[in-house]
Amino acid sequence: MVIEKKKKFPKRWLALIVALLFVHFFQLPYYYSEPGDAKVLAAVIDVKDGYEDQDDGSFMLTTIKMGKANLFFYIWSQFSEFRELYPEEQIRYQGESEADYQHRQLMLMSSSQETAAIVAYEHAGKEVDYDYFGVLVTQLIEGMPASEVLEPGDHIVAVDGERVLKVEEFFEAIEGKGAEDEVVLTISREEETLEVTVGFAPFPKEMGVDAERVGLGISYPVTDREVTFHPDVTVDTSEIGGPSAGLMFSLEIYNQLLKEDITKGYQIAGTGTIDDEGRVGRIGGAKQKVVAANNAGADYFFVPNEQGNPDSNYQEALATAKKLNIDMEIIPVDTFEDAIAFLESLPQKSS
Secondary structure: OOOOOOOOOOHHHHHHHHHHHHHHHOEEEEEEEEEEEEEEHHHOEEEOOOOHHHOOOEEEEEEEEEEEEEHHHHHHHOOOOOOEEEEHHHHOOOOOOHHHHHHHHHHHHHHHHHHHHHHHHHHOOOEEEEEEEEEEOOEEOOOOOHHHHOOOOOEEEEEOOEEOOOHHHHHHHHOOOOOOOEEEEEEEEOOEEEEEEEEOEEOOHHHOOOOOOEEOOEEOOEEEEEEEEEOOEEEOOOOOOOOOOHHHHHHHHHHHHOOOOOOOOOEEEEOOEEOOOOEEEOOOOHHHHHHHHHHOOOOEEEEEOHHHOOOOHHHHHHHHHHHHOOOOEEEEEOEHHHHHHHHHHOOOOOO
16 A cells, blocks of 8 residues: 655745735835726716706716835836825824824815815805804824814814804914914813913924924814705715815716706816815826826816916826827816816817
8 A cells, every 4th residue: 555645835835925925915104006097976976956867978086096005016116107106104194094094085075075065056056054163173293282282073163262163264363373372272172162272383394394384283174064055965985085076076066056068078087176265276196197087088187277386287287198198188277167167168079
């Protein structure tokens, strides 16, 4: 009787498996990004009794894919112009966990949706009701003055006795303050009203802020309000985060409020934040979003012009389109009205 010996698993294969697992799971102190896709907004936005069903064209938001970099993505990014690496401290705040970062991005997206709806409804002459609760403290920068006296969830309702209910009012109240200054903040915490004195200090070096600039140390305060739209509007973007789709949200909502189709039958992608006044602001990943929009077959791409700044998102997007030799036209916008004026200038697309 012959007993065969079991073959041993070759050590070289074991070493290869260990190496591959290391490359995949070992995360570096970087974030990696690449072009994402373009999502048709009519599929995620619904204005009650709106007019989206009759549109031939579409508005699309553009995304980038971002996550923690492993060794594979780190190396791959070195060989691709449209894949970027960002040091961890440029993306997350000091002491901020990955879960906290993702939560912040989703909050920014939610705020962006609300602001976009306000712009669209007001331009369409529709009714919007507001109930303000103050400036919500979402996150604090560790080691800065505000972290000593404020808590996430606090509502700032006054600065030095002057009422503030919007973020813009809050920024105006503390503008021009120096490291030697202090302000008295009136805050609402749960069911209690408190007054706290807060000083100003330089931001941590890893945040990359100008060394001469000082602040209280409140990260992304938001205007906390309840807004009611007539007719109602719902937006479902699931796990997409950040504020950069504001402009495109506003255009899709506006289009659903109107009987006529302002897309004129074209596929229109874009990017850009938006504020209550309809001003369009800078975003990250402009060149990657150009790639995403072009891959989706967009005819036009709206992008922040930043008042003609030579380093604007528009210039970045324009250079990318030229380098890729694509037909999609890059359209610079500073305001919601700029985008509407361009759309009104378009002829109806022939079938």
